[in-house]
Amino acid sequence: MTTRWAGVPASRRRDERRDMLVRAAFALFGAGGEAVLTVRAVCREAELHTRYFYENFTDTGELLAAVYDRQAEALGEVLARALEEAGQDPEARTRAGVRDVLRFISDDPRRGRVLFAEAPGNEPLAARRRAAETALLDGLVAMGPRDDPTVVIAATMVTGAMIELARQWADGRLGDDLDAVVDTAAELSTALHAKAVERLTR
Template sequence: MVTRVSRLAIVSAMASVSTRWAGVPVARRKDERREMLVRAAFALFGEQGEAGLTVRAVCREAELHTRYFYENFTGTDELLAAVYDEQAAALGDVLARALDEAGPDPEARTRAGVRNVLRFISEDPRRGRVLFAEARGNEVLAVRRRAAQTGLLDGLIAMGPGPELPVVIAATMFTGAMTELAQQWADGRLGRDLDAVVDQAVELSLALHATTRKRLPG
């Protein structure tokens, strides 16, 4: 038998749900609920990994009914993809601004790129887990990670003097090395001295750049 206290709790909960979206257009309500689910998934995945990402856990974290989950996503894989895409876009914006401020000098651009990737991870370690640390074991993340690497590789080749083999090889090596550097930094295996890591990474990258230029015809 439902007690008076229980009835009041149910009525209160229903009233809270009905007023939560009062005055908000239907399309905007859906967008806001999607944003809440993505934020909740980022928090859970960033702290607990894939094991913590269940429909119930995400909805509990977002304080939403499960029906709102399926209003936006077919399952947790699709939600995880949205989490990755959001963090990747945020990192892309940070890099774009940093490179624009660095100007055309190769050393300045390399330093800005390396520093801002690692700093982006340091500012919120959950980002590193989403973008790098967990990508190897999850196919959804792995596919997106490969696409991101390919995009970076194509961008580096486009900025070079031409699609000659030495340029392509150097760009491929730098892309792989940068991804691994971010992975190791996210895992905490490179210590916490950002300046030291950046300095050494830039020195090695410039050495590769100089060797590549020597191998170009003419």
């Protein structure tokens, strides 16, 4: 009788099992949060023996970090494409970025839970979220004179606001009118940008 992995090279078998575990964890965490993410539950969802879990991960925290990495990479590609198409106008870039990030979440609500929902005590996930926030902040600061505190303050405020906007949207607290949310976010962000520019040119 042939086995499930017959004829598949060892490295590929491991990669495929890792992918199956990550997809299973995404489904579980996306539907029920961290409380339902156990080794046994993930392996049952993936239809794999628990030994294959420990072949790839030390614990569920490390697995959830891998789930986050995959969704963050996908979101990064969406955001980069949106900003490239928007050009250099600050308001157009804000509109495109906010719209595509929120749409990315809406297309699969599980993404919002993975990227933004609270996960108390999960340090690998928290570390990745901090790194993502820092990268966003650094990108915004790089758009202006680095030695001017106005740029850093404005970038810090925008970073916090955008992350919280995505979190509230993922939680369903902003309604379902995407256009209204994008319009408001763009208006407020543009006003902050204009104020920062005004201070820089004094």
